[in-house]
Amino acid sequence: MEQFKTLGVSESILESLSTMGFEEPTPIQEKTIPPALEGKDLIGQAQTGTGKTAAFGIPVIEKARRQPEGLQAVVLTPTRELAIQVAEELNRIGNQSGVQCLPIYGGQDMSRQIRALKKRPQIIVATPGRLMDHMRRKTIRLQEIQVIVLDEADEMLNMGFYEDVEKIMEDTPEHKQILLFSATMPRQIQSLANRFMNEPVLITIKAKEVTIPLVEQHYIELQEREKFDVLCRLIDIQSPDLAIVFGRTKRRVDELTEALKKRGYSAEGIHGDLTQGKRDSVLRQFRSGTVDILIATDVAARGLDITGVTHVYNFDIPQDSESYVHRIGRTGRAGQSGIAIAFVIPRELDHLRTIERATKRNMMRMAIPTVSEAAEGQQRLAVEKLLRTVEGKDLQRFRGMAQELLDKEDSMTLLSAALKLLTKETNRVPVTLSPEAPLRVRSRRDQKPRQGRTQGHGQGQGQGQGQSRGKGSNRRNFKGAQGQFKQDSMKKDRFGKQQPSYH
Ligand SMILES: Nc1ncnc2c1ncn2[C@@H]1O[C@H](COP(=O)(O)OP(=O)(O)OP(=O)(O)O)[C@@H](O)[C@H]1O
Ligand SMILES: [Mg+2]
Numbered sequence: 001m002e003q004f005k006t007l008g009v010s011e012s013i014l015e016s017l018s019t020m021g022f023e024e025p026t027p028i029q030e031k032t033i034p035p036a037l038e039g040k041d042l043i044g045q046a047q048t049g050t051g052k053t054a055a056f057g058i059p060v061i062e063k064a065r066r067q068p069e070g071l072q073a074v075v076l077t078p079t080r081e082l083a084i085q086v087a088e089e090l091n092r093i094g095n096q097s098g099v100q101c102l103p104i105y106g107g108q109d110m111s112r113q114i115r116a117l118k119k120r121p122q123i124i125v126a127t128p129g130r131l132m133d134h135m136r137r138k139t140i141r142l143q144e145i146q147v148i149v150l151d152e153a154d155e156m157l158n159m160g161f162y163e164d165v166e167k168i169m170e171d172t173p174e175h176k177q178i179l180l181f182s183a184t185m186p187r188q189i190q191s192l193a194n195r196f197m198n199e200p201v202l203i204t205i206k207a208k209e210v211t212i213p214l215v216e217q218h219y220i221e222l223q224e225r226e227k228f229d230v231l232c233r234l235i236d237i238q239s240p241d242l243a244i245v246f247g248r249t250k251r252r253v254d255e256l257t258e259a260l261k262k263r264g265y266s267a268e269g270i271h272g273d274l275t276q277g278k279r280d281s282v283l284r285q286f287r288s289g290t291v292d293i294l295i296a297t298d299v300a301a302r303g304l305d306i307t308g309v310t311h312v313y314n315f316d317i318p319q320d321s322e323s324y325v326h327r328i329g330r331t332g333r334a335g336q337s338g339i340a341i342a343f344v345i346p347r348e349l350d351h352l353r354t355i356e357r358a359t360k361r362n363m364m365r366m367a368i369p370t371v372s373e374a375a376e377g378q379q380r381l382a383v384e385k386l387l388r389t390v391e392g393k394d395l396q397r398f399r400g401m402a403q404e405l406l407d408k409e410d411s412m413t414l415l416s417a418a419l420k421l422l423t424k425e426t427n428r429v430p431v432t433l434s435p436e437a438p439l440r441v442r443s444r445r446d447q448k449p450r451q452g453r454t455q456g457h458g459q460g461q462g463q464g465q466g467q468s469r470g471k472g473s474n475r476r477n478f479k480g481a482q483g484q485f486k487q488d489s490m491k492k493d494r495f496g497k498q499q500p501s502y503h
Contacts, residue, residue, distance in 0.1 A: 001017070003025055003030070004025055007025060007033040007034055007037075008034060013065070013094070016093050016094065019092075022054065025051075026050050027205045028044055029054055032044045032056070032059075033058055033059055036056065036177075041179070041197040042179050043179075043185065043189070043200050044056070044181045044204075045181075045184070046205040047207055047210065047212050047329070048211075048212060048325065048326060048329025048332075049212065049305070049332060050205070052183075053151070054093060055181065056075070056149045059147075059179075060149060061093050061099050063146055064094070068099075070144050071122060071123075071124060072147065073146060073148070073149065074131070074145055074147075074149070075125040075148075076125075076127070076128055076131070076148070076168070077125060077126070077151045077152060078156050078161070079302060080105035080106060080107060080108075080127055081270075081279065081280075081300070082151065082302060083126060084103045084280075085305060086103075086125045086151060087102060087123075090123060099122050099123065100121040100123070101121055101124070101125060102116055102119075103124075104130055104134065105127045106133075106276070113134070117139055117140065128165060128168065129164065132164055132167065142171045142172045143172070143173060146173075147177045147179065148168070148177070148178055150178075150179070150180045151181050151182070151303065152303055153192065154182050154188065154322065158322075162192070165192070178197050178198075180197075180200075183325060183326060183329060184210065184325055186322060208360065210321075211328060211359050211361055212333075214338065215331055215339070216337070216338070216364070217342075217361060218342070218363055219341065219365060219366065220341060220366050220368060223346075228256075230369065231313060231343075233374035234313065236377045236378050237374055239377065239381055240292070240309075240310045240311035241292075242286065242289065242311075243293050243313060244293075244294045244309055244331075245260075245267075245294070245295045246313070246327050247316055249436065251434065252434075252436055253270070253295050256433065258431075262431055265293055266290075267291065267292070268291045268295070269294075270283065270294060270300055282294070283304075286306065301318075301323055301326040303326075309331045311338065311340070312340045312341075314327060317344055317348050317351060317355075324359065345438055371426065378424045378426065381423075382419050386419065
């Protein structure tokens with residue numbers, strides 16, 4: 001806490017940070033909080049999962065705290081889910097300081113938002129499209145704000161929000177402070193900075209690699225038609241606590257979700273064409289561990305901070321290295337480790353090398369896992385489940401029956417039968433996925449902004465609940481709880497240890 005204090009953070013915020021388990025600042029927080037408090041414009045770049053939200057959140061709340069009347073700051077995020085998450089983190093940081101923060105995003109009921117705005121929050125976290133709607137209706141006025149933050153600034157440009165950002169900037173006071181943050185800062189950011197910012201301080205936490213060293217990176221070379229079976233085997237072998245599978249298109253995500261459900265996995269999909277209600281419920285289920293596997297388009301690649309994501313599978317290799325960095329950055333957050341595996345078809349190998357060069361990190365080649373390895377993985381899980389039940393000790397009421405059985409059969413046979421029952425049968429239900437065309441890599445210059453990926457008011461495609469692996473869910477909750485405990489006790493230590501490699 002001392003360190004946060006020396007950065008100029010006031011008592012009420014320190015109290016909240018302490019409740020959140022933040023004992024000392026991460027490197028990006030240490031470097032950005034003082035100049036941000038001085039009112040400087042700033043571009044902040046640091047690896048995924050290293051606390052950029054609080055790096056802008058703390059100074060923004062500090063300012064709002066000193067000026068309790070009216071809207072003080074706007075944070076822009078590229079996706080709705082991120083707006084919700086960032087607003088939650090800001091509310092946690094500000095809750096002892098009387099600072100209110102409200103998320104405003106597309107797909108949510110307008111009149112409800114307008115009612116919430118009447119309570120006069122000091123900070124709004126918004127997606128650009130919906131913020132523009134409110135500006136047009138004059139239900140949000142930006143004329144008095146002190147600070148504007150662009151979280152995932154480069155993605156905002158990728159998504160074609162430049163003009164929206166321009167319009168939003170025009171409606172804000174001349175002398176506002178601008179903060180831009182992202183783990184990746186491609187050159188186009190420079191033009192945004194030149195156009196709107198006033199002598200910005202550039203803070204990049206120099207790391208040898210753009211990606212997190214604690215994330216093991218692998219790739220598997222395979223044929224398109226092998227991908228699905230290989231994914232199932234990997235999940236069986238690695239038994240992730242929580243996993244995210246990234247697919248290239250919305251159709252791909254829908255098909256993969258259905259296929260995984262058919263094989264008995266607890267999986268749900270998320271992409272921009274689902275209703276907001278569905279998107280919210282899927283993410284809620286995933287965060288709580290009710291669902292083990294999230295299948296997603298790049299809509300979930302940026303910023304999402306979900307405890308317990310141990311594995312990221314790139315079912316389709318991403319278009320560019322930035323997207324790769326952010327996708328795999330959903331694991332290995334806040335000092336935790338993680339595993340990322342990319343599927344590559346032979347024709348995409350060159351593209352993989354390009355990503356490796358851009359990230360300055362080699363991915364380790366991994367052999368296609370075999371069916372028997374997958375089966376062993378399942379058996380190992382059954383044994384773990386059994387041993388955990390032994391530890392649980394609540395077995396008294398089964399003892400009588402156990403004795404009866406032992407009188408009839410030998411213990412070896414009985415135990416083997418119990419393990420057989422506990423082991424998930426390898427499920428070979430046939431599934432069909434439409435083949436996805438191999439990635440055609442365009443040079444950066446040719447790349448058009450990706451339009452309306454999440455802002456579109458697309459119709460939701462209701463998905464049935466499907467059958468999920470009941471027993472699997474129990475396993476997940478148990479492990480999830482353990483993971484949480486470990487993370488809390490390790491956070492400070494790991495951040496501390498990592499520090500030297502940042503500079
Ligand atoms: N000083 C700190 N001490 C301990 N934990 C922290 C600290 N700062 C942030 N965290 C935690 O680290 C996690 C990652 O933070 P955050 O989401 O802000 O990362 P990020 O840098 O924005 O990542 P991304 O580039 O993926 O958006 C969060 O769970 C956050 O609560
Ligand atoms: Mg972030």
